[in-house]
Amino acid sequence: MKTKQRLKYYFKSFKFFSSEYMKMNAVQSMENEYSQLLNVFLLLLFGNFIGLPSPPSSITLRILPLEINEMKYFHSKSARAGDALGDLFDAFNVEI
Secondary structure (H helix, E strand, C coil): CHHHHHHHHHHHHHHHHHHHHHHHHHHHHHHHHHHHHHHHHHHHHHHHHCCCCCCCHHHHHHHHHHHHHHHHHHHHHHHCCCCHHHHHHHHCCCCC
């Protein structure tokens, strides 16, 4: 009887931890997707600096005040493009 209860407890705890692990992976993948979409969005806004066609300037100027924090992030990311340690700090949101 004890073995059956232990197995039952083991499977319940495994079910809980596996669902939490899946939730954590889902959240992490959504955060990575958001980061990639933000990069694409900023490239669309400021693509004319690297030769990409840009949206109409009236739209860009209306969106610009809303994107100040993202521009700072994008600038700091581009400044340390070859820095592996900087990417590691960026993954953990460490501000220096």
